[in-house]
Amino acid sequence: MDRFDEINAFAAVADVRSFTQGARRLGVSSAQVSKLVARLENRLGARLLNRTTRDVSLTDTGRAYLERARALIDDFEALEGSVRDETGPKGLLKVSAPVSFGATQLTPALLDFAAAFPEVSLDVSQTDRMVNLVEEGFDVGVRIGALTDSSLIARRLAAVRMVTCAAPDYLARAGEPATPEDLGRHEAIIDTNAADPNVWGFGGHNDRRDVRVHGRLRFGGADACVAAARRSLGVTRTPAFAAAEDLRQGRLVPLLCAWEPEMIHVHAVYPHARHLAAKVRAFVDFLAERYAGEPEWHQGWGAHHPAPR
Numbered sequence: 001m002d003r004f005d006e007i008n009a010f011a012a013v014a015d016v017r018s019f020t021q022g023a024r025r026l027g028v029s030s031a032q033v034s035k036l037v038a039r040l041e042n043r044l045g046a047r048l049l050n051r052t053t054r055d056v057s058l059t060d061t062g063r064a065y066l067e068r069a070r071a072l073i074d075d076f077e078a079l080e081g082s083v084r085d086e087t088g089p090k091g092l093l094k095v096s097a098p099v100s101f102g103a104t105q106l107t108p109a110l111l112d113f114a115a116a117f118p119e120v121s122l123d124v125s126q127t128d129r130m131v132n133l134v135e136e137g138f139d140v141g142v143r144i145g146a147l148t149d150s151s152l153i154a155r156r157l158a159a160v161r162m163v164t165c166a167a168p169d170y171l172a173r174a175g176e177p178a179t180p181e182d183l184g185r186h187e188a189i190i191d192t193n194a195a196d197p198n199v200w201g202f203g204g205h206n207d208r209r210d211v212r213v214h215g216r217l218r219f220g221g222a223d224a225c226v227a228a229a230r231r232s233l234g235v236t237r238t239p240a241f242a243a244a245e246d247l248r249q250g251r252l253v254p255l256l257c258a259w260e261p262e263m264i265h266v267h268a269v270y271p272h273a274r275h276l277a278a279k280v281r282a283f284v285d286f287l288a289e290r291y292a293g294e295p296e297w298h299q300g301w302g303a304h305h306p307a308p309r
Contacts, residue, residue: 003043004076007069009036010048014066016135017056025137089282090119096133096141100222100242101266102126105297106142109290113283120279128193128221133271139280140270142287144239152269155284158291159263161240161298164200165252170232177235180211180259187234188213192220200237202259209259226252239264240297247301254301266291 013022013033023033041048048062058066097106103126114122125131125138133141133152147154164183166174177183180202190197190213197218202209215234219225222242229236229243230251246252268284270276 003040004072006036006040006043008073009033010040010062011066011069011073013037013049013056014058014062019056021135025135088119089117089277089279091277091279092121092123093140093279093283094123094125094138095283096125096127096131096136096138098142098144099126099128100239101142101144103223104244105241109287112290113286116286117279117282120282133269139277140268140283143267143269145264147267147269151272153272154267154269155288157266157268157287158295159265160295161263162237162261163240163243163247164235164237164255164260165243165247166229166235166255167232167251168253170229170234171253173232176253177255180209180256183211183213183235186213187217188215189225189228189234189236190215190218191222191225191236191238192218193222194237201261202256204262208261241295244297244299244301 009022009026009028009032012025013019016022016025019030019033019037023030026033037049044065046061046065047059048065050057050059095110102124110122110124114120130148131138131141133139141152142157143154144160166186174186177186180200183200188200198212198214200211200213202211213235217225217228217233219228222238225236226238226243226246228234229238230246235255240247243252247254268287270280270284
């Protein structure tokens with residue numbers, strides 16, 4: 001086991017190129033990780049890592065050793081996982097999720113999951129920044145929109161309409177836009193989490209229309225944008241789940257539905273592993289079943305408006 005601890009510490013440091021981050025990933029001290037890696041190098045009689053004050057990198061020998069060591073680590077984890085899984089999902093499950101979706105949609109699902117799987121402990125972090133699941137020790141993440149990290153396994157959970165909307169009082173005062181280009185004369189409430197916050201795209205790939213919007217209110221999150229729109233302060237563009245209840249109650253009115261952009265998607269993502277832990281598999285399956293079919297956030301407000309093309 002001492003040798004396995006050495007190999008595991010070396011692999012963790014190599015993955016994140018940091019003794020501090022590697023130690024955090026393993027849940028031990030930096031000093032302990034440094035000691036394990038040094039002991040491994042001394043036993044092998046070879047330097048595996050180049051160390052500077054700013055960076056840690058693999059030597060050629062270390063790169064070759066890591067490739068073989070990875071298979072041993074995967075086999076060991078698969079062996080332990082197969083034994084643990086015989087009694088069903090259990091243990092700590094660390095989940096990362098975006099703030100708005102987490103607050104309005106995911107939290108009720110998490111509570112139902114906790115009730116259904118009492119042997120699983122949940123540690124949930126909600127943030128709109130792009131989390132590195134591997135480096136930060138998360139088992140699974142819930143992400144919305146385009147996926148950029150090809151090293152993760154992704155399972156599509158649900159579709160999300162992007163809705164342009166405003167309060168009736170605002171529309172009575174400023175008029176309702178008839179085409180996307182009409183937004184140029186409206187006060188936009190801008191979500192700065194978007195890739196290009198000041199450009200709202202409409203239509204599909206073959207009929208895309210990009211409109212530049214402007215406004216004095218800018219927020220880093222959908223909830224604040226929806227709240228501002230509800231106060232009649234302008235027009236906002238938001239995922240449907242953030243505005244669904246306001247749309248159902250008539251506090252907000254959907255606009256330009258015939259020009260809506262293509263839907264975005266909610267995914268569950270998790271790192272590659274030869275043996276997928278039962279707790280991760282159970283959680284992803286639970287969410288997939290939860291969001292199967294037409295999402296709740298699309299229901300009850302769009303009946304009198306055309307669906308997006």
